[in-house]
Amino acid sequence: MDDPRAPDSDPHATLLPCPQCDLVLSVVDPAPGEWVRCPRCLHPLARHAVQDQTSPALAVTALILLAVSLSFPYIRFEKNGIGEQMGLLDAATELAAFHHPALAVVVFATIVVMPVCFLLALLWVHASLSRVGRPGGAALPGTAALVRALPRWQPWMMADVFAIAALVSLIKIAGMAEVTLKPGFWAFTGFALALLITVQRLHPLALWARLAGPPVAPPDARPGRTALAQGLVGCEQCGHLQPLAGPHRCQRCGARLHRRNPASLQRTWALLIAATLCCFPAHLYPIMITTSLGHTQPATIISGVLQFVQHGDWPIALIIFTASVLVPFGKIMALAWLSLAARGDRPLDMTAQMRLYRITEWVGRWSMIDVFVVAIVVALVRLGNLLSIAPGPGGGAFAAVVVLTMLAAFSFDPRLIWDRQSADPGPATQRNDDEPDTLPRHS
Numbered sequence: 377m378d379d380p381r382a383p384d385s386d387p388h389a390t391l392l393p394c395p396q397c398d399l400v401l402s403v404v405d406p407a408p409g410e411w412v413r414c415p416r417c418l419h420p421l422a423r424h425a426v427q428d429q430t431s432p433a434l435a436v437t438a439l440i441l442l443a444v445s446l447s448f449p450y451i452r453f454e455k456n457g458i459g460e461q462m463g464l465l466d467a468a469t470e471l472a473a474f475h476h477p478a479l480a481v482v483v484f485a486t487i488v489v490m491p492v493c494f495l496l497a498l499l500w501v502h503a504s505l506s507r508v509g510r511p512g513g514a515a516l517p518g519t520a521a522l523v524r525a526l527p528r529w530q531p532w533m534m535a536d537v538f539a540i541a542a543l544v545s546l547i548k549i550a551g552m553a554e555v556t557l558k559p560g561f562w563a564f565t566g567f568a569l570a571l572l573i574t575v576q577r578l579h580p581l582a583l584w585a586r587l588a589g590p591p592v593a594p595p596d597a598r599p600g601r602t603a604l605a606q607g608l609v610g611c612e613q614c615g616h617l618q619p620l621a622g623p624h625r626c627q628r629c630g631a632r633l634h635r636r637n638p639a640s641l642q643r644t645w646a647l648l649i650a651a652t653l654c655c656f657p658a659h660l661y662p663i664m665i666t667t668s669l670g671h672t673q674p675a676t677i678i679s680g681v682l683q684f685v686q687h688g689d690w691p692i693a694l695i696i697f698t699a700s701v702l703v704p705f706g707k708i709m710a711l712a713w714l715s716l717a718a719r720g721d722r723p724l725d726m727t728a729q730m731r732l733y734r735i736t737e738w739v740g741r742w743s744m745i746d747v748f749v750v751a752i753v754v755a756l757v758r759l760g761n762l763l764s765i766a767p768g769p770g771g772g773a774f775a776a777v778v779v780l781t782m783l784a785a786f787s788f789d790p791r792l793i794w795d796r797q798s799a800d801p802g803p804a805t806q807r808n809d810d811e812p813d814t815l816p817r818h819s
């Protein structure tokens with residue numbers, strides 16, 4: 377792999393700002409299968425651009441599999457000759473029926489609505505790209521807005537988390553009654569897999585290169601220093617370097633330009649405080665209430681974990697404990713620590729800081745496992761006084777913790793911690809993240 381910090385003598389090199397540490401790098405298109413990583417913060421910047429038809433094919437496959445999984449039953453549950461089966465949509469509608477409409481909306485949006493919007497948008501973008509490739513062809517309307525939206529929607533699609541939650545639910549209820557997997561289950565698992573691969577293949581920088589041509593950096597831009605220190609701003613969407621003074625929107629892709637996310641630390645703190653407050657009801661109130669032969673037993677997140685331990689299901693107990701207890705608390709602590717680090721001026725182990733940030737950003741959505749488990753068992757176990765499970769008030773509060781910590785991670789701008797550590801003596805080390813976005817150009 378070429379050293380992305382090498383001087384820009386290569387005519388094929390492109391100057392790109394690292395979106396996580398703001399260092400300007402001279403990047404050459406890497407070999408197939410390879411990534412170019414930022415040498416300072418190790419963020420994966422670019423990979424080999426291919427004209428691929430696989431992504432649209434995968435998107436169509438995923439949509440067909442989702443349609444199949446919505447049309448057939450998902451899981452069947454039988455006890456003492458009485459049976460009940462659930463469809464995928466029941467996971468949301470039953471929550472609404474139990475007066476948890478907000479939770480029902482979160483479940484429906486993350487497993488159906490967001491993935492469908494994402495896949496349709498991706499197909500629209502690829503149709504647009506094939507028109508752009510032809511002589512005289514123009515992009516379809518709305519293409520730029522959709523390419524900007526795709527990476528933002530990505531973390532909110534949770535079909536893979538739901539598929540894992542279904543497995544956990546099966547283990548949870550397998551001891552209570554006989555459980556049969558229906559065609560909808562297999563179709564949804566296939567859909568989750570196809571969606572996962574489609575998302576992995578998404579590379580916004582390559583999409584922008586095909587839509588708008590390669591980015592052209594200002595002639596005075598140099599690699600090896602931060603964009604801010606050179607009086608430039610890098611577009612977070614398309615990687616285009618441009619002068620700070622000027623329009624608020626990127627000249628190449630039309631995205632809003634921020635030298636640093638506006639009020640990043642204030643918003644992160646506000647969301648973290650809200651998430652911490654929601655942790656109390658999430659862990660103190662039951663997330664599900666089981667009725668068995670007229671006997672009612674509420675279960676909190678922790679008591680649910682202990683139940684798995686009592687039954688000897690250690691791996692599941694560990695998964696639920698990690699996803700529902702360790703991850704949310706760890707994430708709040710980690711983001712608070714990073715926000716303090718961005719304000720302080722003590723020297724830090726930057727590699728460790730960035731690893732912490734990336735783990736918190738990646739891992740957050742997996743905390744939804746427990747919410748989905750509740751949605752599935754509530755939809756499935758509906759045998760009245762014989763055996764039924766109802767959602768408890770803790771579930772909604774826990775979903776709020778997950779959403780708020782995810783929003784906090786997205787609000788946090790990792791470039792702020794690099795600004796504090798930057799060896800660059802430019803204005804990057806001096807500025808406050810609350811300053812307006814269009815300051816006079818530093819030179």
Ligand SMILES: [Zn+2]
Pocket residue numbers: 394395396397398399414415416417418419
């Ligand atoms: Zn970097």
Ligand SMILES: [Zn+2]
Pocket residue numbers: 611612613614615616626627628629630631
């Ligand atoms: Zn842009």
